[in-house]
Amino acid sequence: xxxxxxxxxxxxxxxxxxxxxxxxxxxxxxxxxxxxxxxxxxxxxxxxxxxxxxxxxxxxxxxxxxxxxxxxxxxxxxxxxxxxxxxxxxxxxxxxxxxxxxxxxxxxxxxxxxxxxxxxxxxxxxxxxxxxxxxxxx
Amino acid sequence: xxxxxxxxxxxxxxxxxxxxxxxxxxxxxxxxxxxxxxxxxxxxxxxxxxxxxxxxxxxxxxxxxxxxxxxxxxxxxxxxxxxxxxxxxxxxxxxxxxxxxxxxxxxxxxxxxxxxxxxxxxxxxxxxxxxxxxxxxxxxxxxxxxxxxxxxxxxxxxxxxxxxxxxxxxxxxxxxxxxxxxxxxxxxxxxxxxxxxxxxxxxxxxxxxxxxxxxxxxxxx
Numbered sequence: 001x002x003x004x005x006x007x008x009x010x011x012x013x014x015x016x017x018x019x020x021x022x023x024x025x026x027x028x029x030x031x032x033x034x035x036x037x038x039x040x041x042x043x044x045x046x047x048x049x050x051x052x053x054x055x056x057x058x059x060x061x062x063x064x065x066x067x068x069x070x071x072x073x074x075x076x077x078x079x080x081x082x083x084x085x086x087x088x089x090x091x092x093x094x095x096x097x098x099x100x101x102x103x104x105x106x107x108x109x110x111x112x113x114x115x116x117x118x119x120x121x122x123x124x125x126x127x128x129x130x131x132x133x134x135x136x137x138x
Numbered sequence: 139x140x141x142x143x144x145x146x147x148x149x150x151x152x153x154x155x156x157x158x159x160x161x162x163x164x165x166x167x168x169x170x171x172x173x174x175x176x177x178x179x180x181x182x183x184x185x186x187x188x189x190x191x192x193x194x195x196x197x198x199x200x201x202x203x204x205x206x207x208x209x210x211x212x213x214x215x216x217x218x219x220x221x222x223x224x225x226x227x228x229x230x231x232x233x234x235x236x237x238x239x240x241x242x243x244x245x246x247x248x249x250x251x252x253x254x255x256x257x258x259x260x261x262x263x264x265x266x267x268x269x270x271x272x273x274x275x276x277x278x279x280x281x282x283x284x285x286x287x288x289x290x291x292x293x294x295x296x297x298x299x300x301x302x303x304x305x306x307x308x309x310x311x312x313x314x315x316x317x318x319x320x321x322x323x324x325x326x327x328x329x330x331x332x333x334x335x336x337x338x339x340x341x342x343x344x345x346x347x348x349x350x351x352x353x354x355x356x357x358x359x
Contacts, residue, residue, distance in 0.1 A: 086265050116326060118268070123334060129177050
């Protein structure tokens with residue numbers, strides 16, 4: 001049993017080393033299935049200049065990575081976006097030629113909603129178990 | 139000693155594998171602190187010769203702990219926590235043979251542990267609202283066992299009156315145990331720094347020795 005437990009832990013360690021090597025922003029870890037082609041930079045710039053600053057956008061880059069954030073600035077050659085993160089981070093500049101597609105983000109944070117729901121559910125479950133244990137334990 | 143060496147090996151494997159490339163980037167949070175309560179399940183082997191129900195688990199234990207952690211990177215955290223549980227009770231019933239007469243002895247064991255845990259954790263994701271983690275470490279437990287014996291009587295063959303073979307008494311024992319554990323848990327942030335946390339911890343010694351579920355609140359610094 002102990003050897004099995006050791007083996008399981010070492011497997012976790014080996015797996016997590018791969019995660020560490022690819023550490024970075026969450027969107028940067030997505031492995032692209034295929035490389036998207038860049039949109040016409042001039043057309044893309046024209047489109048983005050019609051979006052008001054502060055728009056929530058989802059940017060798909062030509063390398064397959066996805067960036068979700070707030071559009072801060074649009075220039076002829078690049079845009080500046082601040083990622084949606086828990087702790088605010090420095091805005092990033094994305095060259096226009098690396099943008100494959102930009103869509104307006106609906107604003108619903110699915111991950112956050114799921115996280116809060118899971119946390120609340122687990123908390124409620126443990127709370128009930130905790131009360132039962134305390135009551136039945138006399 | 140062997141479990142301790144195994145635990146150290148596990149912690150070292152996790153630590154060395156997970157963060158060498160990230161040490162040049164300072165983590166979002168340097169440290170955190172948390173207060174948790176939970177449900178502790180301890181395995182307590184019934185003594186040899188015990189009759190009756192062979193339940194080797196003490197389940198009705200409420201556990202509380204305070205803990206703190208230090209982030210080496212956004213993914214690697216060394217955590218330490220200190221806590222204790224209420225007493226778990228185990229009913230014991232055994233046969234006693236004295237002078238050709240058979241009788242039975244009953245006792246109630248109260249088991250309570252105070253724990254100090256040191257672990258190495260790997261936290262998934264960076265700067266998100268929900269962060270799962272896995273971890274491994276060692277648990278240093280001070281285990282107090284108090285056993286109340288209710289006494290055993292026999293009927294005197296001459297006078298036919300009951301006679302105490304073993305009088306009621308209490309025995310106590312304290313031991314320090316060091317055992318490895320693994321854990322799985324998460325932090326769900328309510329604000330940029332405050333979080334709800336929960337984890338499940340499994341301790342090993344000749345198989346699963348303890349299962350602990352905890353939840354609580356904490357803050358990043």
